[in-house]
Structure formats: structure tokens, C-alpha cells
Amino acid sequence: LNSSTDEKANKETTSAVQTADIKQIKDQVIKASNTGNIPAKALERKDTFIAGMSAPGGVFLPYFYDNGWDGNATSPIFSPLVDLDKNGKPIPILAKSWEISDDQLVYTFHLKDDLKFSNGSPLTADDVAFTLTLLHDPAYDGWGDLAAATIKGGKDYKDGKAKTIEGIKVVDPLTIKITTEKVNAKALLLLGGIVLSKDYYGKDYTYAHLDYLKKLYSKPVGSGPYKLEKYIPGQEIRYVANKNYYDGPPKVKNFIYKVTTPETTSQLFEAGETDYDRFPAEPESVEQLKELGFANIKVTTANSYSYAYINNTKPYLKDKAVRQALIYGLDRQKITDVTYKGYGTVANVPVSPVSWAYTEDGINKYKYDVKKAKQLLDEAGWKVGKDGIRAKGETKLKISYLTSRNDDDFIPIAKENYKALGIQFNPEVLDFNTLLTKLNKKDYDLAAVSTPMLSDPDDAVADLASTHPDNSAGYSNPKVDKLLEESVSTTDINERKKIYHELYKELSDDPPVILLNYRKVIHANNARISGLNPDNFTGISSSLPNLSIKE
Amino acid sequence: MNETLLEVNNLKKFYSSKSTLFKSVNEQVKAVDGVTFSIKKGDIFGLVGESGSGKSTLGKTILRLHNKTSGDVFFKGKNVFKLSKKELIHYRLQSQLVFQDPFSSLNPRIRIGEAIGEAMIQHKLASRTNVRDQVLSIMEKCGLSPYHIDRYPHEFSGGQRQRIVIARAMALNPEFVVTDEPVSALDVSIQAQIINLFSELQEKENLSYLFISHDLSVVEHLCNKVAIMYLGNIVEQASRDELFKNPLHPYTKALLSAIPIPDPTIKREKIILKGEIPSPITPPSGCKFRTRCPIAQKKCADIPPDYKDVGSNHFVACHFV
Amino acid sequence: METSLVTDQPQKDAVSKPISLWKQTYMRLRKNKLAISGLFFLLAMIAFSFIGPLFSPYVNSTVNVNLMNHPPSAEHWLGTDKYGRDVLTRLMLAGQISLTVGIASMVLSVLIGSVLGAVAGFYRGIIDQVLMRLADILMSIPGLPLLLIMGAILSEWKTPSEYRIYIIMLMLSLIGWPGLARLVRGQVLSLREQPFIQAAQILGLSDKRKIFYHLIPNIFPLLLVVATLNVAGAILSESALSYLGLGVTPPTPSWGNMIDAANNLVDFKKRPWLWIPPGAAIFLTVISINLLGDGLRDALDPKMKR
Amino acid sequence: MNTPLLELKDLHTSFHTEEGTVTAVNNVSFSINPGETVCIVGESGCGKSVMALSIMQLLSDSGEITDGMILFNGSNLLEKTKKEMRKIRGKDIGMIFQEPMTSLNPVFTIGDQITETLLEHLSISKAEAYDKAIELVTLLGIPNAKKIVKSYPHELSGGMLQRIMIAIALGCNPKLLIADEPTTALDVTIQAQILDLLQTIKHDLGTSILFITHDLGVVAEMADTVMVMYAGKIVEKAQVVELFQNPKHPYTKGLLRSKPVIGKRTQRLHSISGQVPKLTDLTESCYFSERCEHCMDICKTQAPPFISENDHYTACWLYKEGKDQ
């Protein structure tokens, strides 16, 4: 290797701020360019739509499954009263409409007429009441936690002090009225969830004994567009159109969720084995999909973001300046570029840009600034020692970083960035469960996480409240506490927007975590399918009733 | 000079035959079936017998390579089967075995110089520095050329291997050696050399031998006492001269008559033994030799003959003497 | 008249100093071209990994987005990876870890496995029973959870992550002996019935000597196979370990994690410079160790034609 | 009787070792007629077994036949294909190896190992082969043949294994039997029985036997012709009676004198002093010269020719006209 390249390399790598020539990709839809390319295999399927998904667990009962993919698997079978539209706003599904009392405590749902479950039995307010009661049973061990909705008498029922839940009133077969004790912005979705058939699931119900349901996990009956035909473990879930669907049976008679693995999704799609799948957000896979010609590609921003927890309880991280320095001194753009190659943007607000609560107004963007970071650390009393590591008295500035992925792009970049600041950065790769345990025990400095899909902006920030029992960051800021409290104490979105704006400003000034990036997701479907419009909140399930197959 | 070195008392060694996964036969090969004799210091005790009669087994059992089935062996008055670990090592130093099958008793991956010398080092009879010289001198005594020292066993001829095994045993300066057919694979010239070596050692160092052999002429030349074994028992035992002059047991007589004579002009009448050769698993009742004995009678089938002294330390187990 | 005929005392001097086993082995090895090329490659690999970085301008270079995934070029002979780092340099640095881990773990596990197996087979009886039942238990303990626990413990103890891989490899060798031990034991069981072991017994050789000089050399060919297979296994499993945080922590490279980084189809199809070099490095290492091992076996096999 | 069954011409067999090339068989020529028994005696290590193996072409990897011809029934075995050679081995030429313990496969029963040859070369059924095996074993004087055929080699004594080896070799009634010290491990009564058996076979079937032994008594009993080998060469060859009565080569004489004879005990046995020369660095000479009482100058510089006098061949300068050279 000659010396001229040597110089060049040095120049390139030492220039502090690199403006990468990576184009920021916008949300976009790319239409299929050549439908003549559709593989024969796909064309052979006249009445079947196949979508790819990861491995389901086989528990096809909402509220009871544990594997998140079972959620996807059940959504064609079960419909909720209320769902979110593509902008995250609630829209009625089984409900015709709903009313919220002025004190925002009483919810009244009106059901659509003539609703039926797939087995033909009618769906009434009784079923809604049954569903909500069931979730208050002490033996219930699923994830559906209605506690936030604080239905009046719910706790008494759970503790066995009451035979029924006081706050649930069936007014008539099409109307149900639910009284809550505290105003909560998320209550609407909690209360207006999926409706289970009382006839079917409540036949053998006795208080505190839910084991009987286990027999029904594999035989779901719901009111969604499709009903389950056959489940082949580890392979596929087959559905057929539900004749009793309130909107009329879907046009595509058969629907299959095929289990695919990241290694082979693109081959399966290419070969026409699947009609729809999601792909890693990176230029190559978009390129590849484009080349196929028959793919409708949709690039959208995901309804989530990734970040690194900072352990605010550690003495050296309590100091706001140190936390700020950790953000200033980290080239988050580089991390984002390396990871997403243009299919991601640096996150500055703890909510996804697709949410109604998103705004960057008045937010400090913490642009990569080594000087600033050093200055902050100097001011905070962390002086560079002889070994190049900053220290304050006896303690050296050593920061551990927990992650569950050994290909985490945070590591190489943070390592060199922090080294330049005089911080010793010790990455540690752990199995996810161990990582969570350490998080809970607050035995960490930094830890990589990414949020799940966020249906409400509160989902992302709720645990920053100092009173929140699950405050893994150990963050405590009275102003934030107050704003968080307020943000869910109203159901008015405009009101909430304002509060969140305020909150984000405060969180930017006194950062509890290192926000990293938003990413894009890529959906692609075979052009022979029309009507598919995957969104950020429900995936493809809201499109299912409207699909059709082009001849 | 006449102290007893080794005393074997009604020694028995049975191999329990296999029982497989599916059949459990409990058969026993009575390889050594009650043998009594003693060897005095300086004795060369010849042991002759039918092949398969238990000579090797007897030798190995005496040296505690096998566990006995019953009986006792005393070496210098100590019960060999009750030696402590330390005493056993001492016993090993004093008593050696020259294996019948030289090849398989040599480790194929160890060069013979090392094979001969390693025990010397182990027992501190030689140091690492001078072991090689000592090995060379022993090799020379046993008729091996010095240049053989760094070769592997498979590079030798059968007779050369035999000499290696002898050298290995002699290297430890034992007091007592069981030699299991040590010269049968050697050409007569080397054989003579080895036999001379044996008797030299016996004379100079008062070494005692249990000399197992088929070659009666060698036995006659070398041994001062001879025992004849048949199917796990000693059937006759006497001093050399007595035995060769006055064989009493019919088997001994047959043996002596069958010795090939190295003279093509002499054709001798041999006693050819007839009849079924019995198996050590189901030995015949009474006298074990009766199935092939030319003078057997009914009595022989019923009563096992006593092993009796017929005078001048000549023991024999036959009803008709 | 020449009396060069050889008789009584042929070249006493030539014979008086022993050719040591090692020297003899070396002499035989030298004649085996394949083994020598194996040795050469292995040394070359070691030199490449340990000395090579001294000549690389990229040892300290940092993540560079502008250089992401560049194909091989005059500046970057083997191209760059997704962080814009020079693949050739990383390959060298990775070799330091992979070679050390591969060879050290091979040596350790072969040592432990063969000794315990030989001891069990040689003594039989109670020692055998105890060792083999212990082996049963160790073999039935699932590896993955054990690794997770070790990881958690090491993390709890705050062991520096650089050293974890060595500790883990040590632990794995310590508990991974049963397989080899059982193999060895099986061989020893039939070997010990051979007359030459009886001969060693008669000579009053110590058990140690019987085991190490008489038995183990006779299973040497088996050990060599296990050893070569182990090296490859250890190099690759190191990267599997890093999924659990037990391998080397990124950004430190190892051959295994370099291959693993190219775990998708795009890299597979379009960026062969990411995975061919580490794969080839492992391949070369393993094959050269194997050639060397084969040569060693032949050199140690007295019956081999020379 | 005119065409010999086996004829060796100038056979050379060498081993390549680190120390150099060991010429274990050095220019050996002789022939065996049908029905003839040729005994070979000689110093141990002089190349008897190697010669036998050369005939069978079963030398180990490092051994090689470097020169010469082996004519069997008139055709050169060295030119035979592997397949042709295979058909000859076991069927036309049977061989008994010197080391019975290692020469039998430890994991097959005796019966399997005997019947194998029979099944390979004769067209008989398995059951017949087994019957034949039992017959052979009984013939060789092993008790309880039925049980023996079911046992494994390590369960038998050395002598028994030796007899099993003989049974295997005799299985197909070979035209030539090469017996490498077949009775060494046997007691004299069994030995007598087996020698008897071999004689019978020889007479009844006209089998030729190449018999390697050290036991001069056995030689005297069995041989038609005797050859004496020394350091890879044949040094003397004669009819058995002639050889015993009128040995010529000093080595042969030495051998005959070394043998202990019953009733003629001496204090020391005679033995030939000195040792066999190292086979790697032989120079042109009589290889026995260093140990010879009659050693002359010529012996050290020139190899003696193998000359015959009334069918009594000797390679010794003592019997050469030009001995005074």
C-alpha cells in the first residue's frame, strides 16, 4: 500500500464532521413497472392472497396470545369496535359511533346493526361487556391490561369483592355504556378493542377459571373479514372469507399468512410464492424489488424509533451536562447512515414522525459537535487524565453499553466518538432477556432499545415519569412528570398536541435518553393484488376486506 | 543356595467364557486347574506341555498379570496376590516375563532402544545419560546389532523381535524370569547364543527361570527340573535326568518319542496319540489324558489319579505307576 | 584393502547418540511436501495476522460513511466493509483473535479430553464409572443456557470484554471433554488388552508412563483428526458466541464475525469481498493445520513408507 | 517333473528405510518342483519371510521387489494383474504366517475366517463351507471344533491360532503351500501330527511346500531339498541327506553344530560368533566372511559364486577353484 493512499485515508478519517453523500429517502410509492413479469406461480393463484409473516405461536385468541405475530394472525379473524386510521386517529369499525361524556369519564358505544360472528351468532353489547369482564378476571394472564382505563368497579371484581363490574352497563343490544374513574386518553382504544363472542368464549366461564379457554385457542370465532381454515404450525395460516362479515365477504376468497424468514423473504417474493411482504429498508433491497418490475413498493416511515437508555441514577449521568455531552459527541447521523443508508433519519423527538404529536419546533437537534461536548464535560468537572480518559476525582468516565445485537452499528461509531471525547466506552452484547433484567435492576449506563409500534404518543414516554414503576432510565424531572400527567388527562387531541410540544422541548433540554433514529419500512406487493394499502398502525389488516386480484 | 524362591500352591485360573447380550452361558475355561510346584533359587524349571494346556496362563498368573481363581503363589515367602502396591513394584523388578508372542508385546510406536531402556530409567537402574550404553550392551548380549536400536518393532524379523523381548526382560536384572517359548522363533545359532546367555546368567547371578518350551532338546540342555503339563494340570515332574531317562506318564513318553531328530537318515517310531483332544471347558472325567491314552482303562474315567511322589522327587499323576 | 564390512561394532558413534523423537519426526516431516506446505501456510497466516497490520495504513482508521462497501481497489485491496473499514486490515487483525482462539482451544480440549478418556479407559472400575457418569451429566447439560449464564456471570463480575472469549473458551474446553474422552476411552479399552500393555505392566512401569507413552501415542491419529476439526469448529463458534456477547465484542474483528456480518443475500450476491476473505482465511488455516496434522501422523507412524 | 511349479530367478527385494535401502532378499534363485518340499533355514532376519512375502506379493508399503522373476506354473507372477494375483493367492498358493496372534482379524470368528477363503475360491454354500471348516479344524487336532469355529482369535492359545492359520492355508488344497515357521508354537506331539498331515497332503495331492523353519529336526523329517540362507542370499542348497551328512558352507556347519541334541549335552552350546552384517551397507564380499573361521582375503572383496557339485550348491570360496587367488 503506497503512501499517497495513506494520506488520503488519514485525511478522510480525521475530518471531524463528515457530510455523507447519502440521499435522504422520502416516503414514496413506486408502482410496478412491468406487470408482465409477474411469475407464473403467482398468476396461477386466482383466488388466494399470500402474505409473509414471521413465525406465529398458534394462540389465536386476542388478549391471550403472547407471540406478537399471533396478533397479526388474529387480526383478519377478529374486529375491534374502534381502530386507528393511517394517521393514528381512532375510527369506528364494529361501532357505528361512540360518545364521550363531558367529564371524559363515560364512554357510550353504539354498535352497527346486524353484526354477526363468523359462526352466525349475533354480536351484541353483551359480547362487549363479556369481553371487558373477562379481562378483569383474576386468572387472566395475558398482556391486555385494562388497568389504565380504570373501569369503575373493575378492581373490586378482580379482587372478588363484586359479582359484576359496576362501570359496565349494557343499555340495549346495540348500546353499551362504560364508566371510568380517571380521565385517560388511551381509554377509548382500550375499551373499544376486539369483541369476543360471549356465546362461544363465555359458555363455560366461571369466575377465576380460564383454563377452559385454552381448548379454544386453536379454534377462533370472530367477526373479522376472514375465518381460520387451517393452521400448519411453522408453515402457514390459511383463512377463508367470512360470509358473515358486516361489510360483506371480502372479494378474495382465500388468504394465507405464510411464515417466512428474513433470509428468504426476497426469494419467495421474487418467485411469486408470496404476494406481500416487508423488506429491510436499504437501497439494495429497493433496487432489487424495482428490478422485478411486478412489485408495488411502498416506502414509509415506521411508527417507532430507536434510542439508547441512559441510566439517570448513575451519579455521573445524573448531571444533565454529561448527558447532553453524550449526545453532542455522538455522530448519530453516521450511525443512521450506516444502518439505513438513507432509509432513516436522526431522531430528535421521542415519537415517530407519523404520529399526530410529532413536531420539531423549538427542539435542540444536538447536531454532532465534538467541541461542544468537550466543553460541557470540562465544565462539568470531567478533566482529561494522563491516560486520555476523563476523570473527576477518583472516578473515571467509563460508560458501559448494553445491546442484544452483536452487529449493532452504535458500537463501532460510539466507540470512536467517545474515545475522542475522553470517555471509555465498553460495549457488551447480552441476550435480550438478560438485558431487560439488567435494565430493570438499573445495572447499566447505556442500553440499546427500540420502541414497539406506537399507537399512542404516550406509549413512548410514559415510563419517564418519576412515579412510573417501570422507569428504566431512572429519570426524574418534576416538569416532565406534570406534563406527562396532563397529556393523558384529556381526550382532546389538539389539547394533547400542545402538551406534547411542551414536553418534547423539556425532554430535549434535559435528555433522559439518547434518541437515535427513525427508520423507513418497505412494503411490497405483487401488482396483481390491488387495494392493498399497508399502514403504520394496522399493517395490512385494514386493507384485507378491500382486496381484489387482477385477472 | 537351596532356598525356595517361588512356591505355587494348587493354583487355579479359569477364564469365564463370554456370555453375550442374548445368551448367558456360564462356561469356564479351566486353563490352569490346580497346579503345585516350587522353584528354588538358581533353578531352571522347564515347563513342557501340549499347546493350550495353560503354560502361558500359568506363567502370567504367577506374575500377577491375571488374577488367580484360587490357590496361592509365594515369592520369597510372600504371597504374590497380597502384595501392597509398593511391594508389587518390587516384585515386578525381581521377576520378569519373556512373552510368547514378541510382536504384539512390543508397542508398535516405540523404538526398541526405548522399549528396552524405559523400565531401567523408571526403576532408576540407569540414568537418562547412560541408559543408551546399557541398552546397547544388553542388546549385544542378546545378539542384536547396535544399529537396531532406533528401529521400530515391525522392522524386525520374528527372531529379532524375540531377542528384543528377551533383552527387555533382562534389562531389569531380575532374579526370576518366566520365559514363554523364548527360543522357538530363533535360528539354532542364535538359539544357542541365547541359551548360553541364560545359563550364564543362572550361573553368575543365580537367576532362576520358569522355562516354557516345546523344544525338549532345549529343555534337556538347559533345565534342571522339568514338569509336563496337560490340560491345566502338571502330570509329571522330576529332575531333568530322571525325567528324560525314566519317563513314567504315557503323555511324557509320547512327547519324548515325538521329538524330531536332526538327522534325515534316522526314522524313528513315534507314539502317535489318537482320540479326541478334550476341551478345557469340559475336561474329561477322571484322568484328563484318558481320551488319548494308549493304556487307559475304565478306572481312569472314574477316579482322577493322585499326583504322587514315586521317589527321588519324581512326581507323576497316573494310575499305572 | 578395505575392511568396511560391518559386523560386531558398526559405527558405534552413529548409534551412541539417540535421534530424539522430535528430530526424527522433523526429519520425516521435512520430506513430506504437503506437510511442509501446510506448515508454510500456517506460518504465513500467523505472520499475516500478527505482522501484517504493521504494514497497513488502515489500522487506526475510523468509520467512514463515504467508503461504505467499496469493492476491492488499489487503495483497498480487499475492499471495505459497511463501516468503510479496510477489509484486508480487519482480516489481519481478526486473524490474531481467531488463530489464538482456534489453536488454544484445540490444544486445551484435546489435552483434557484425551487424558481423561485415557485415564477412564485405563483404570476402568470406579474411576471409569465416575468419569463416565460425569461425562453423561456434562453431555446432557444444554450448552446455550449455560453460555447465557456464563455471560451473565462474566458481565456481573465486570470482566473486561476483551478477555471474555478466552475465559469462555477455557470453560468450554473444561466442560466439553466428554465427547472426545468417550472416543479415547473406547480406543483405550481395546488397546489396554493388547499384550504390549501387559508387557509394560510386567516391566513395572508407572501408570503415568503407560498412559502417556504407551496408550496415547497409539491414539494419536484420532487425536489429530479431532484437533484439526476442533480448530475449524472453534474459529467458527467464536462468532456464534459473540451473538451471546461471549465472543469478541465488536468492533474487534474475528474471522467468524466478519463472515457473519455478511449474513444477508445482498452481501452474499453483490459483495463477495466481505465474506470470501474470512472464509478463505479459515479454510487456509484449517487445511494447513490438517496437512500438517496428516504429515505429523505419517511421521509418527512407524509403518508409514518413507 | 520337468517344469518346476515355482521358480525364482534373481529375486531382489528391498525396503526403503531412513538408514538406507535394506536388501532383504538379494539375488535369490531356486525352484520347487510339484510335490517337492523345500525347507529354508537360516539366521533369523536373513530374509526368509520377506522372500515368502515377495512370492505372494504382500510386502508392506516400504518393501519393493526391485529385480528378478517369480515364475509360477511358467508364468511370471510379477507381471500378473492384481485380479489374477488375487485368484492365485489362497487358491493356488496358500500361506501360513509367522505371527498367528496378529495375523488373524480380531473381530471375526475363527469359522468366518476359515470359510471365507473357501467361499471365495470354491463354489460351495456357506453351510458346506462351515462343515469343511470344522473338518479342517478337527484335522489339525483342535478339540471341540464346533465351539472353536465360533470363538474369536484372542480366546485361543498361540498354538491353536497357529493351527487355525494352517487350516486357512490348506482350505483350498493349494498347489503350493508356503509355511513360515508353522509349527514353532506347537508342542511336539501336535507338531508331529501336523507334519504327518502335511506329508499326507503332499503325497495325496502332490502339493509342493516351501517350508521355513529353524528346527533342524523338522527339516530332517520334512525336507526333500534344503536351502540355507544368510543375509539375503542362499549360501547352500542340497538334498536333505546330503546336506546333513556333508555340509559345506561354514555357516551351515555352524548351524548344525549349534543344535542341542538330547542325550548329548555339553556345557556350552556351540554358537557362531559375531553378528549378521547390517543389510544397508553391504559391499561386494562374502557376507559371512567376518564371522567365518576360514575367512580368506578374497572373501572380503568378492562375492563367491553359487556353484554346484552333484546338485549340491554352495556359495563359498573354499569350494572354488580359484580360492588361492
Added chain:
Amino acid sequence: MKQYIFYRFLQMIPILIGTSFLIFVLFALLPGDYIDSNPKLTPERAQELRELYGLDKPILERYVRWFTDLVKGDFGFSLKYQEPVTSLLNKFIWNSFLIAAVSLFFTWTIALFTGVISAVKQYSWFDGFVTLGVFAAMSFPSFFIGLLLIKFFAVDLGILPIGGMIDTGSNTTKLAYLLEVSKHMVLPVAILTLLSVGSLTRYFRTGMLEVVRQDYIRTARAKGLKERSIIFKHALKNALLPAITLLAFELPGLFSGAIITEQIFNWPGVGRIQLEALSFRDYPVLMSFTMLLSFLTIIGNFLADITYAAVDPRIRLK
């Protein structure tokens, strides 16, 4: 022998119990539990659930409970999959078994032939080729070779399916079903075979190299046997003895599932279940599955011991 087997069999019981306890403790030592794996739970809810599942009890108590249930034939209920462990494993384990067994068959057959031929023709081009192949396969992780095969056979040539066990939406039965499944099996079986055939080939090769130099092989030649029967009968049986031990070790492997291969080929095997159970700390599944494997391991070792004694006549006597 019978006595030995009986004795050995009896020994297995305490070993199994000991192992089960050890494994139980091991799992209990794992940081985190099933509840921890769901970060969404509130601490109260988490506490509630812990009580519900009995995760708050001391290890010993939990072990005793687990063990008594096991003795009663109750293998527990999967927390993650919400179904009885037996029925869960039953769904997946046989799929794993299928490919494992088939590939075991191929592995042994191929390894036997290549190993033997390599040894007999040591240093021939065939031997060299096999050696290179073996180590090349060993130098790349299995997912890599998997991708290679998929790309070549499934995508480029299109002659084999990309993954899964059946065609999507297929309703075939009987013979057609069998054919379909076999077609899907080709690639995963090939990978599994490729992965393990190498080392086995090496074992056979070494074993054979030792054996072919023995005297009894010379005897076999002297008998005029066919080379084939010399090698495959006389030599192989001796060389196979050590391998018997290896074969018995394979027993647990038949049921353990090949995590990576199954993942790449989307084969509905037990590998994924195992991994998920571990990362979600689904103890009932973990315990049952691990115990099953332990049991098979111990049985395998037991079988290895007795077959070894049964096959090698030299060991039987004492």
C-alpha cells in the same frame, strides 16, 4: 453381560435425577424470567403473573413441584405458546426428526464410503478432493452454505422449493404429499449432511488408515479375497468400532433440531421453539425439552457402551 446392563441401567436413574436438578438450577440461574421478557408489563401485573406461575417460590420448591408433576406424567404448560408442552413439542419435534434422521443416514453412508476410499487411496486425487471439500464446508457457517444452495437450486435453477415443508396452500395427501415433503427436504437435508459428513469422513479415514496396515489385512490378502471385501469387511469392521460410540452420540441430535438450518429453510422444526423458549425463559418447555435430550444423551451413552462391548469381542472377556 446382562448383569452389567442391568447395573448400568440402574445407574441411569440417579444420573437422570441429578441431571434434572442440575438443569433446573441452571435455568433458574438464568438472569431474568418469563415475565421479564415482556417489558410492557407493569410491576404489579408482573408480580401478579409471577405468583400465578409460581415463579416467586424458592428453587427447591419449584423443582419438587416440577418433578412430582413429571412423575405424574405432566410435562407442564408452555407459557409462551399457551399449550401443553407435550403437544407443542409433538407438533414440531417430528419434523426435526425427519430431516435429522434422513441426513444421519446420508451422512453415515457418504462418510463411510468417502472415508474408506480416502484412506485406501491415501493422497490420491480423490482423497485430496474430499479433504479440500470437507474443510471448505467446515470453513463457512451453515447459513452461508444454505444461502448458496438456495440461490443456486431454488432461485436460479428453480428446481427445488425455497423453503418450508409443503407448497403454500397445498392440499396434497398420501403419495403426492410425501413427494412434496421430500422435495422440500432436499436442501435442508443436504446442508445437515454436508455439515456433519466432513468430520465423520475424517474419523473413518483415520480409523481405516490404522487398520489397513495391520497384519490381518495381509492375511486377508493372502487368502485371495476381493479387495472390496478386504476393505469393507475386514478393515471396516475394525475401523467402525470406535465409530459405534459416535453413532450413539447422535441419538439426542435426532431430536434436538437444527436451529440455523431450520431457520434458513423455514423448516417447521423444534429448533425455533427451543431458541424462543430460551430467550423468553419459558421454563416448562425448556425443562421438558432439555430433559428429553438429556435422557436421550444418557441412553445414547448407555447404548454406546453396550454396543461397543457387544461388537468388539476383545472387550467382552474379563
